[in-house]
Amino acid sequence: MKILVCISNVPDTTSKINFTADQKAFDTTGVQFVINPNDEFGLTRAMWFKEKQGATVHVATVGTAAVEPTIRKSLAIGADEGIRIDAEPVDGLFVARQLSEIVQKGGYDLIIAGRESIDYNGGMVPGMMAAMLDMNFINTCISLEVEENKAIGVREIDGGKETLETSLPLIIGGQKGLVEESDLRIPNMRGIMMARQKKLTVVPPVDAAEGTLDVRFEKPEPKGAVKLVDPENIDELIQLLHKEAKVI
Amino acid sequence: MPVLVYTESDKGGFKKNAFEVASYASELAKSMGTEVIALSVNAENPDQLGAFGISRVLNVTEDRLDAFNAKAIASVMRQAVAETNATVVVTSSSTDTKYAAAILAGMLKGGYVNNVVSLPESTEPLVVKRTAFSNKGFAFTELKGEPAIIGVSNNAFGAREHAVTANVESFSPNVSDSDFGVKSTAVDKASDKVTIADAEIVVSGGRGLKGPENWNLIEDLADVLGAATACSKPVSDLGWRPHSEHVGQTGKPVASNLYIAIGISGAIQHLAGVNASKTKVVINTDPEAPFFKAADYGVVGDAFEVVPELIEKLKEFKAQNG
Ligand SMILES: Cc1cc2nc3c(=O)[nH]c(=O)nc-3n(C[C@H](O)[C@H](O)[C@H](O)COP(=O)(O)OP(=O)(O)OC[C@H]3O[C@@H](n4cnc5c(N)ncnc54)[C@H](O)[C@@H]3O)c2cc1C
Numbered sequence: 001m002k003i004l005v006c007i008s009n010v011p012d013t014t015s016k017i018n019f020t021a022d023q024k025a026f027d028t029t030g031v032q033f034v035i036n037p038n039d040e041f042g043l044t045r046a047m048w049f050k051e052k053q054g055a056t057v058h059v060a061t062v063g064t065a066a067v068e069p070t071i072r073k074s075l076a077i078g079a080d081e082g083i084r085i086d087a088e089p090v091d092g093l094f095v096a097r098q099l100s101e102i103v104q105k106g107g108y109d110l111i112i113a114g115r116e117s118i119d120y121n122g123g124m125v126p127g128m129m130a131a132m133l134d135m136n137f138i139n140t141c142i143s144l145e146v147e148e149n150k151a152i153g154v155r156e157i158d159g160g161k162e163t164l165e166t167s168l169p170l171i172i173g174g175q176k177g178l179v180e181e182s183d184l185r186i187p188n189m190r191g192i193m194m195a196r197q198k199k200l201t202v203v204p205p206v207d208a209a210e211g212t213l214d215v216r217f218e219k220p221e222p223k224g225a226v227k228l229v230d231p232e233n234i235d236e237l238i239q240l241l242h243k244e245a246k247v248i
Numbered sequence: 249m250p251v252l253v254y255t256e257s258d259k260g261g262f263k264k265n266a267f268e269v270a271s272y273a274s275e276l277a278k279s280m281g282t283e284v285i286a287l288s289v290n291a292e293n294p295d296q297l298g299a300f301g302i303s304r305v306l307n308v309t310e311d312r313l314d315a316f317n318a319k320a321i322a323s324v325m326r327q328a329v330a331e332t333n334a335t336v337v338v339t340s341s342s343t344d345t346k347y348a349a350a351i352l353a354g355m356l357k358g359g360y361v362n363n364v365v366s367l368p369e370s371t372e373p374l375v376v377k378r379t380a381f382s383n384k385g386f387a388f389t390e391l392k393g394e395p396a397i398i399g400v401s402n403n404a405f406g407a408r409e410h411a412v413t414a415n416v417e418s419f420s421p422n423v424s425d426s427d428f429g430v431k432s433t434a435v436d437k438a439s440d441k442v443t444i445a446d447a448e449i450v451v452s453g454g455r456g457l458k459g460p461e462n463w464n465l466i467e468d469l470a471d472v473l474g475a476a477t478a479c480s481k482p483v484s485d486l487g488w489r490p491h492s493e494h495v496g497q498t499g500k501p502v503a504s505n506l507y508i509a510i511g512i513s514g515a516i517q518h519l520a521g522v523n524a525s526k527t528k529v530v531i532n533t534d535p536e537a538p539f540f541k542a543a544d545y546g547v548v549g550d551a552f553e554v555v556p557e558l559i560e561k562l563k564e565f566k567a568q569n570g
Pocket residue numbers: 013037453454455456457479480481482483494495496497498499510511512513514515516517518521531532533534537549550551552
């Protein structure tokens with residue numbers, strides 16, 4: 001089985017988010033970038049397929065040279081090869097088109113992407129790829145087993161979960177649940193050394209249209225101070241929720 | 249030119265978000281000076297959409313769509329777009345709809361944005377406001393491609409009544425076997441519970457509750473309020489609660505009208521997923537807990553004392569206020 005894990009390079013979950021003075025872009029000053037958490041669960045599941053079922057695992061990212069540390073980190077975790085599509089990831093449609101090209105050329109059986117990137121929260125790349133490549137697709141995937149050509153996945157639904165049966169080639173939009181939290185790997189020294197020797201191919205982008213453009217950004221209004229209610233006076237809380245907030 | 253809205257139903261009844269997106273689409277169409285058309289699949293009373301400004305409904309009745317299938321729904325939506333020449337498609341932010349809408353967006357190669365919180369700030373060009381960076385910011389996004397697909401955030405717009413008569417036409421898209429490459433074999437869902445996505449009120453518990461045996465506090469409070477229950481990430485990692493209840497940046501997003509956090513410290517990753525809720529109440533023993541900075545109302549106190557008291561007082565309040 002040949003697996004492609006699509007890795008989005010995102011600000012660390014603890015990052016404070018700021019925008020440039022003209023509000024036109026995300027200000028990356030001082031921001032630490034990491035593998036998108038949803039993709040990290042997927043990559044870890046891919047490692048399981050590699051170790052238990054002999055799969056080959058490639059990772060791909062659409063991004064400028066600035067994303068290479070994140071690709072190297074994925075290689076240090078255990079992916080066999082990295083691919084960087086050398087372009088600014090303008091929007092979901094553009095990214096999906098680039099990754100679809102890689103999938104077509106590379107002949108992958110399983111494409112693991114994430115439910116969403118935690119930065120722009122597009123939540124669309126794997127679904128768009130599924131349409132472009134006409135492949136089976138499971139979104140919000142929290143469990144995946146593959147046996148020969150058959151796959152059984154579980155997806156999260158509102159209020160529960162659903163088990164799905166399908167076949168390869170398959171794309172998933174993965175998230176927490178694909179592996180246990182405790183199975184996530186921190187690259188060790190050996191992994192980091194080996195990653196330096198692994199192949200990282202840089203390919204030019206193909207022509208692709210964009211569907212959207214972020215024209216400006218804004219931070220939420222700063223929150224007013226919290227109103228504290230005395231624990232001895234819970235009636236006051238109920239009145240506030242009823243009369244002031246009007247939520248009960 | 250028209251605006252097409254996909255209205256989701258479950259077992260024949262419209263979901264709450266169907267009325268929200270119908271309201272959004274009809275107001276959008278009005279501001280664009282164009283017609284709004286709804287697409288409904290296996291809804292028993294499609295004319296109900298008339299209450300929310302929908303005068304025309306394409307109604308699909310197809311047994312094979314009784315169980316949700318994302319690709320088949322995407323394909324039905326695509327055919328409805330072709331039938332109506334819609335240039336804007338409005339969808340909800342439910343898990344099912346987001347799943348189908350992304351496929352539709354790939355089929356149409358137009359523009360797609362979700363988590364949209366208000367009507368477009370301009371329609372030419374079409375620019376919408378949406379949450380980004382896990383609620384730490386807003387993006388104003390221009391939809392350049394046509395058709396444009398707008399995913400409206402839950403509870404952001406609300407259902408707005410504006411009664412017209414809905415003309416229901418039957419619509420028979422082509423549903424083919426190739427749409428069913430992914431088959432549902434089992435659904436595990438508590439049918440008597442409000443879901444986090446649909447709930448107006450969410451009651452959430454963290455590690456401060458000490459163990460799963462204390463979750464009756466959360467459940468009882470949720471019961472009185474007709475709320476959904478949720479939890480912080482460690483609570484689901486520890487197996488105290490199912491993963492589907494985990495909310496936050498890496499869990500389910502919450503955009504309820506009221507979010508009550510009990511024994512949750514308010515870590516940045518937790519807040520990122522719940523900040524879209526309109527009113528937030530925190531109950532925590534530690535006055536320094538970061539959540540107090542993000543909350544509207546707070547009680548510094550022990551959950552084991554405050555919550556039972558709150559449940560009792562709420563019961564009295566409900567008895568008096570119906
Ligand atoms: C990549 C990444 C992603 C993450 N994603 C998420 C996410 O999506 N969602 C999420 O929730 N977390 C997430 N986290 C974890 C997050 O950083 C915190 O660890 C977590 O939110 C803490 O959960 P908690 O508030 O329940 O527990 P704690 O931080 O242990 O807080 C418990 C709170 O309970 C209070 N308390 C104790 N006893 C009582 C009592 N008797 N009555 C009232 N209060 C009491 C304490 O004062 C404390 O504030 C993520 C972390 C990482 C690294």
